[in-house]
Amino acid sequence: MTERRILVTSALPYANGHIHLGHLVEYLQTDIWVRFQKLLGRRCVYVCADDTHGTAIMIRARQEGRTEEALIADMQAAHIRDFAAFDIEFDHYGSTHSPANRELCAIFWDGLLKAGLVSEREVTQLYDPVAGTFLADRFVKGTCPRCKSKDQYGDSCEKCHSTYAPTDLIDPVSTISGATPEVRAANHLFINTEQMRPFLVEWTQTADHLYPDVAKWLDAAFLSEPLRDWDVSRPAPYFGFEIPGAPGQYWYVWFDAPIGYVAATKEWCARTGEEFADWWRSDKTDVHHFIGKDITYFHTLFWPVMLKAAGFNLPRMVHIHGFLTVNGEKMSKSKGTFVRAATYLEHLDPACLRYYYASKLTPKLDDLDMNLEEFAAKVNSDLVGKVVNLASRTARFVEGTGLAAKYPDDGGLFAHAAAAASEIAAAYEACDYNRAMRLVMALADRANKYVEDREPWNLRKKAESAAELQAVCTVALNLFRQLVVYLAPVLPRLARQTGELLNRPIRRWDEAQTPLAGTKVNRFERLMDRIEADRVKAMIESSREDAPTAPSQQPTTAASAPAAPAAADGPDALAAEPLAGTISFDEFAKADLRVARVVAAEEVPKSKKLLRLTLSLGGDERRNVFAGIKEAYTPEQLVGRLVICVANLAPRKMTFGMSEGMVVAAGPGGSEIYLLSPDPGAVPGQRIH
RNA sequence: GGGCCCGUAGCUCAGCGGUUAGAGCAGGGGACUCAUAAUCCCUUGGUCGGGUGUUCGAAUCACCCCGGGCCUACCA
Numbered sequence: 001m002t003e004r005r006i007l008v009t010s011a012l013p014y015a016n017g018h019i020h021l022g023h024l025v026e027y028l029q030t031d032i033w034v035r036f037q038k039l040l041g042r043r044c045v046y047v048c049a050d051d052t053h054g055t056a057i058m059i060r061a062r063q064e065g066r067t068e069e070a071l072i073a074d075m076q077a078a079h080i081r082d083f084a085a086f087d088i089e090f091d092h093y094g095s096t097h098s099p100a101n102r103e104l105c106a107i108f109w110d111g112l113l114k115a116g117l118v119s120e121r122e123v124t125q126l127y128d129p130v131a132g133t134f135l136a137d138r139f140v141k142g143t144c145p146r147c148k149s150k151d152q153y154g155d156s157c158e159k160c161h162s163t164y165a166p167t168d169l170i171d172p173v174s175t176i177s178g179a180t181p182e183v184r185a186a187n188h189l190f191i192n193t194e195q196m197r198p199f200l201v202e203w204t205q206t207a208d209h210l211y212p213d214v215a216k217w218l219d220a221a222f223l224s225e226p227l228r229d230w231d232v233s234r235p236a237p238y239f240g241f242e243i244p245g246a247p248g249q250y251w252y253v254w255f256d257a258p259i260g261y262v263a264a265t266k267e268w269c270a271r272t273g274e275e276f277a278d279w280w281r282s283d284k285t286d287v288h289h290f291i292g293k294d295i296t297y298f299h300t301l302f303w304p305v306m307l308k309a310a311g312f313n314l315p316r317m318v319h320i321h322g323f324l325t326v327n328g329e330k331m332s333k334s335k336g337t338f339v340r341a342a343t344y345l346e347h348l349d350p351a352c353l354r355y356y357y358a359s360k361l362t363p364k365l366d367d368l369d370m371n372l373e374e375f376a377a378k379v380n381s382d383l384v385g386k387v388v389n390l391a392s393r394t395a396r397f398v399e400g401t402g403l404a405a406k407y408p409d410d411g412g413l414f415a416h417a418a419a420a421a422s423e424i425a426a427a428y429e430a431c432d433y434n435r436a437m438r439l440v441m442a443l444a445d446r447a448n449k450y451v452e453d454r455e456p457w458n459l460r461k462k463a464e465s466a467a468e469l470q471a472v473c474t475v476a477l478n479l480f481r482q483l484v485v486y487l488a489p490v491l492p493r494l495a496r497q498t499g500e501l502l503n504r505p506i507r508r509w510d511e512a513q514t515p516l517a518g519t520k521v522n523r524f525e526r527l528m529d530r531i532e533a534d535r536v537k538a539m540i541e542s543s544r545e546d547a548p549t550a551p552s553q554q555p556t557t558a559a560s561a562p563a564a565p566a567a568a569d570g571p572d573a574l575a576a577e578p579l580a581g582t583i584s585f586d587e588f589a590k591a592d593l594r595v596a597r598v599v600a601a602e603e604v605p606k607s608k609k610l611l612r613l614t615l616s617l618g619g620d621e622r623r624n625v626f627a628g629i630k631e632a633y634t635p636e637q638l639v640g641r642l643v644i645c646v647a648n649l650a651p652r653k654m655t656f657g658m659s660e661g662m663v664v665a666a667g668p669g670g671s672e673i674y675l676l677s678p679d680p681g682a683v684p685g686q687r688i689h
Numbered sequence: 690g691g692g693c694c695c696g697u698a699g700c701u702c703a704g705c706g707g708u709u710a711g712a713g714c715a716g717g718g719g720a721c722u723c724a725u726a727a728u729c730c731c732u733u734g735g736u737c738g739g740g741u742g743u744u745c746g747a748a749u750c751a752c753c754c755c756g757g758g759c760c761u762a763c764c765a
Contacts, residue, residue, distance in 0.1 A: 217693050221760080293694095293759075322694090323759080330758095359713090360701080365694070367758070374701055377714055385727050393724035434702075438712070448728055457723035530725055609764050628764025652765050662765045673764095 005278065005285040006044040007313075008034050009261045011295060012051035012096065015075040016060060019082040019341040021353070022324040022331055025368055028357050029321055029431065030290040031088040035489035036428040039509045045279070047264035049094035049101075050076045053240035054253035061239070068239045072097060082341040086350045087492050092268035096256050100270075101263035102241050105256050109244065111310030117192050119229070120246070126172060126181035187249060190229035196305045197227060203304055209317055210300060213365055218300055230302055258303045261289070262312065279313075286316035293320050293365050319431055322367035336544030347539040351491050352379045352531055358433040358490045372540070376531040382437075386444040387487070388494075388527045390451065390480040394473040395501060395524035397456055401470050403502070407478065407515040408471035413450055417443045417482050418513050424486050425509065433490070440486045447479035477502065478515040485512040497527050592648035593664070593688035595678050596623070601635035604656050611635060612656070613663065615645050618685030623647070626659040632673035644676045644688060 010030040013023060030046065037044035052072040061068040072095065080093055094100070112118050172181050193200070204210060204218050231252065233243060238250040262280055269276045279285055291299050299318050307314050323330075326337035344353065356375050359382070360368050407414070420439060427436035451472070459469040481498060485506055488495035499505035503519045599622070600614035609628040616622055623645065643663045651660045667673045678686075 213694070217760090220692060297760095325758090362702090365759095367695090369701070371701060374714070378701085380725090381714065381727090384725060389724060389727055391724095393728080397723075438703075441713075445729095449730095451723080452721080452729045455721085455723085457721090460723080526725070528725085530727095604763095626764080630764090646765075649765055654763065654765085656763085659765060 003043055003284075005282070006037055006042060006288065007265060007279055007285055008037075008044060008046045008288045009264075009290065010046075010048050011289075011291045012049050012257055012260050013079055014056075015050045015052040015072040015079075016056050018075075019079055020331070021326070021339045021341070021344065021370065024086060024341060024353065025321060025324050025357055025361075026290055026292055027083060027088045028086065028354055029319075029361055029433075031086075032354070032358060032433060032489045033288075033290070033319075033428070033431060035089070035492065036425075036509075039488055039507075040425070041508060045091045045265070045268065046089070047092045047094070047261065047268055048090050049096055049098075049260040049264045050079060051253070051257045051260065052076075052095055052097040053238075053251075053256060055234075055238065058237065058239040069097070078342075082345075085345050086341065087354065089492075092264050092271065094260065094264035094267050096260040096263070098263055098267070100266045101256060101260055104259050104263050104266065105241055105251055106244055108259055108306055108310040108312075109251075112191060112306065115309040117195060117305070117309055119190050119192060121188055121190060122185050124183050124185050127184040129179060129182055186235060187233070187246065188231055189233040189243065189246060189249060191232055191302070191305065192229050193227040193301060193305050194229075196308065197223070199308055200227075200301060200304065203308075203314065204300055209315060211320060211363070211365065214296060214300065214318075214320055217296075222297075222301060227301070254298055254302070255306075258298065258306070281312060283313075285313055287313050288317050288319060289315050290319045290321070293322055296320055319363070320365055321361070322365050325367050325369045327371055328369055334544070336540035336542075339539060339543045343543050344539060346542070347535050348531065349529065351493055351528060352383075354490050355379055355383055355437070355487075359437040361431065361433040362435075363431040372536050373533075376533055376536055380530045382441055382444075383491075383528055384530050386441060386448060387480070387483055390444070390447055390476055390483070391498070391501065391524065391527065393451060394456060394476040394480075395521055397460055397469055398473040398477070398521045399523055401466075402520045403477065403517055404467075404470050404474040405518045407517045408474060410450070410475040410479075413446060413475065414478055414482065414515050416446070417479060421486070421509070421512050428489060436486070437490075440483055443479070443486075444483055447476065447483070450479070451476050474515075474517065477521070481506070481516065482512045485509065494527060497525075501525075501527075590648075591646060594645050594647040595642055595682045595684050595686045595688070596645040596647075596663075597642055597684045598638045598640065601638040603630065603635060610654075610656065611638070613638065615643070615661070615663070616684050617645070617647065618683065621685070623660045624658065625661045625663060626654055626656065627663050627665075629663075629665065629673050629675070632667075633675070641675075642677050642682060642684065644678070 008030060010027050013019060019027075027048075034044055034046040050072060052068075057068055057071065061071045064071065076093075076095055083090070083093070109118075173179075201223055204215050204223070210218075232255045233246065233249040234240070234252050236242075236248045236250065240250040240253060241256060243249045243251055265279050266276050268274065269279065280287075289299055296318075299315075304314055325331070326335075326339075329335075329337070331338040344350075352375070356370070356379055357368070359378060360370075420443060424436050424439050427433065427439065454472040454475075456469055456472045456476075459465040459472065481502060484491070484495055484498040488506055488509075495506045501522050501524065502516060503522065504516055594617055596615040596617050598613055599616045602612050604610040604612050604626065609630050610626045611630050611633065613625045613627055614622055615625055625645065646662045646664065649661050651658050663675060665673050665675045
């Protein structure tokens with residue numbers, strides 16, 4: 001009988017950014033699971049890679065004046081460094097920009113073609129000649145072809161609820177540049193997922209490949225209606241792989257990214273002499289993906305279709321975790337809670353984060369909250385106060401004598417803890433690390449009580465108690481070692497140090513079943529340090545310094561803002577939203593921007609993003625404007641202040657009423673929105689030139 | 690507005706149809722002094738978000754409401 005193989009992946013980090021504490025939830029969750037499997041002696045391989053393609057990488061490389069290859073090589077090196085520092089141990093770490101991935105993309109593509117799932121359609125699309133790009137439906141507006149309502153989006157009319165193609169619009173206008181779009185034909189390649197519906201329904205809904213919540217969500221959100229074709233091509237220029245047989249067309253980054261899992265495996269096989277087919281084309285292999293809930297869609301619909309069509313193993317299980325919040329809120333650059341892995345390492349021990357995350361992780365999609373006070377308290381009390389303390393308070397007493405030759409009577413303590421192994425293992429297996437940690441800590445409590453009751457510190461005072469002292473310490477250190485075996489997936493360094501202390505390396509899970517006796521005990525060295533609150537504070541402070549923007553809650557004036565060195569401004573904002581095409585002065589002058597005062601502001605009750613503003617342009621001129629800034633500003637913050645308003649924008653009917661202009665602001669959206677305002681002296685009604 | 694998830698002690702969470710609802714930390718009292726002010730014992734603290742049902746029995750199931758998160762739409 002052939003042993004089962006387990007292949008594990010974490011989602012591929014994008015080569016456009018550094019690893020931060022949010023990423024680490026996933027890589028630590030996965031690494032712990034893999035280490036657990038390996039500790040059990042199972043055949044388990046963990047692969048990952050950098051996700052390197054796409055427009056963002058291309059733009060950024062251009063801005064930095066170097067090749068994409070140079071950019072992604074640097075970023076990959078940084079990622080590998082960060083992962084290694086956190087003891088995240090991949091069997092192989094590749095890149096989607098690799099020969100292996102290109103080759104596998106072609107194999108997948110071939111499979112999709114043969115399955116009849118690919119269609120090439122010459123789509124006529126609106127093209128913005130000024131911005132130099134094709135326009136998605138929502139970036140075009142015009143007059144509804146049915147009911148002739150003005151200012152309707154390219155896909156459907158809000159007035160008569162009819163749907164149509166953007167090319168059907170009368171008098172279309174690009175919402176990006178205001179230019180009149182041209183109709184251009186472009187070749188697009190699509191994957192028809194609707195054809196695979198019976199397979200998808202069966203795969204997502206029947207076997208236990210997914211958490212029930214996820215299966216339910218997919219059913220309600222996508223499978224309840226016809227699945228739309230997935231557009232998997234992008235026209236040049238694009239950083240990626242050109243599609244064979246389709247010159248000028250490149251695979252969309254989300255097409256080649258998951259194939260990176262397979263490519264990384266293939267590279268690992270080449271390196272180790274393994275047979276590739278054993279790992280991706282074998283019913284003896286279980287593939288486990290670990291991902292965040294944001295990319296569920298890709299991994300549970302598109303990816304299974306691709307694998308099925310190309311004849312590769314389908315995932316045995318997709319493990320999905322929630323997001324990280326810090327102190328109950330989304331990570332925030334301005335609050336210093338957006339902490340890079342490298343920044344954490346400057347201040348704190350990676351083992352602390354490994355344990356803390358483990359103590360919070362469950363197999364649910366719930367978000368994980370990192371409460372910074374709790375972080376320090378939990379690590380200090382559990383690891384330092386309970387676990388490490390056991391060795392710290394007894395090892396010194398047996399430095400000279402070593403462990404007793406025969407394991408003494410301990411009243412059943414060791415046997416009790418040994419019996420807990422299966423329950424703890426089941427918790428690890430189910431990704432319920434929270435439960436595993438609680439079980440281990442309960443054992444640690446019993447062990448400390450044992451030491452307390454036997455008072456070794458008194459035994460050492462009397463020569464005739466020497467044997468009993470050695471016996472008590474032998475028990476305590478064995479209980480300690482047992483805990484460390486159970487914690488080894490989470491704390492590999494502690495396991496190694498413990499192996500050195502007791503002269504017996506910890507290599508297997510079942511080492512918790514047999515006590516050590518008669519071994520030498522080395523000089524005790526501090527196994528782990530307490531977390532000082534100051535260190536956590538310092539980490540937050542230096543993360544705050546990395547922040548490129550001021551807090552949105554307290555808009556600062558230019559005068560009071562600290563002078564930021566220009567060199568500290570990163571390229572991310574520009575990369576996220578590339579420069580638009582050149583326009584003439586006349587085109588600019590069409591926009592009538594005015595200074596306006598917010599004279600009233602109120603929340604729009606049924607809307608999550610909108611505030612209703614009344615703007616004064618001076619005199620009696622008033623404008624009613626809906627602005628999508630609710631998450632960044634309260635009405636109270638706005639009333640009385642000056643803003644910049646687009647005064648000649650065509651009025652637009654919205655769900656809640658007519659909007660007669662817009663206020664201008666910077667930022668990516670959500671809570672990161674920064675309204676523009678003039679320097680002191682400007683008055684409402686003045687035009688911006 | 691539509692969809693999904695969550696709401697249990699001060700904090701972070703377990704329990705998810707059946708005895709007086711639990712843990713860790715924090716708080717209070719005591720013990721000990723080997724240990725990184727660690728450990729051990731005792732202890733305060735909850736109408737399990739609210740309401741209505743189903744049931745012999747509900748934190749646990751159903752429905753409604755309130756609050757939080759995410760996806761989606763409206764962000765001109």
